[in-house]
Amino acid sequence: MLVTVTSPAPHETAKGNVTVSATATQTNKTDGGIVFWAIFDSGNLLWVDVHPDPSITVDLALSKGAHTLQVVAYDDSYTGSTATIPLTSSTSGNVVSWHACMYKQNGQQYQAMQISPHQTVTGVLQSQMFWNSGCNPTQWTDQLNDVGQPMTFGTGFGYTYYFIHRADIPGVSAVWTIGNQSSGCVNYNTAPACN
Numbered sequence: 001m002l003v004t005v006t007s008p009a010p011h012e013t014a015k016g017n018v019t020v021s022a023t024a025t026q027t028n029k030t031d032g033g034i035v036f037w038a039i040f041d042s043g044n045l046l047w048v049d050v051h052p053d054p055s056i057t058v059d060l061a062l063s064k065g066a067h068t069l070q071v072v073a074y075d076d077s078y079t080g081s082t083a084t085i086p087l088t089s090s091t092s093g094n095v096v097s098w099h100a101c102m103y104k105q106n107g108q109q110y111q112a113m114q115i116s117p118h119q120t121v122t123g124v125l126q127s128q129m130f131w132n133s134g135c136n137p138t139q140w141t142d143q144l145n146d147v148g149q150p151m152t153f154g155t156g157f158g159y160t161y162y163f164i165h166r167a168d169i170p171g172v173s174a175v176w177t178i179g180n181q182s183s184g185c186v187n188y189n190t191a192p193a194c195n
Contacts, residue, residue: 001034001081002027003073008087016093017180018062022083023055024073032075038137040070045135045175046182048128050143059180061093078138095119096153098176098183101194103162111169111188112162113176114195115153122152123179129163135173135185142166144176153178160194 007021008014024034037056039047047058056071066088072080095118103112111129127144130136144163153159166172170191176183 001025001032001073001075003071003081003083005071005083005085008069008085010085010087012087014062014087014089014093016061016064016089016091017059018069018087018089019057019059020069020071020085021055021057022071022073024081025054032077032079035074035076035078036137036140038072038074038080040072041184042068043070045137045185047177048137048140048175050128050140060182061095061180062089063094064089064092072137074137080137094181096121096178096181098186100174100183100186100188100191101160102170102188102191103160103194108167109170110162110164110167111172111174111191112160112194113174113183113186115159115161115176115178116157117153117155120152120154121179121181122150123177123181124148124150125161125176125178127161127163127174127176129166129172129174131172133171133173133187133189135175141172151178
């Protein structure tokens with residue numbers, strides 16, 4: 001499979017936010033169909049889509065500094081094809097603080113995220129969970145908020161959300177997103193109790 005990134009351009013300078021647009025095409029008849037996509041920043045998973053889309057367009061906020069985005073399309077054998085895009089962000093586009101924790105309810109512990117916006121953020125809050133500590137997309141197990149309802153988070157508040165189907169399983173990891181914000185990969189094996 002061949003992954004072609006049309007945005008951003010290699011070595012582009014972004015201003016805190018970037019739109020990643022890519023397509024995947026079969027290069028020979030033995031290539032499997034596209035099963036899902038992932039975007040990494042220097043190996044840290046930022047975003048994953050578990051739908052078999054032939055192309056993606058994703059808005060991401062980036063911290064100030066150098067970044068190496070890896071855009072990966074996985075086929076039905078879980079083989080990834082990657083396009084790598086180096087770029088620089090001249091300012092920080094991050095407006096949400098993420099705090100991974102274990103939420104306790106009725107004697108059970110759930111994988112949670114405390115979200116604190118620095119400015120109003122609107123988007124679909126989602127999280128993808130994986131059966132390992134390193135957010136390996138081929139070990140996907142669960143999705144939080146698969147209905148895709150947009151929400152608005154105001155400043156001055158903290159919000160706590162948690163998975164409800166994987167209680168008392170700390171050896172997992174997840175990536176949380178809302179709008180163009182991403183928590184990056186969080187490991188629940190080392191997450192503290194929620195406040």
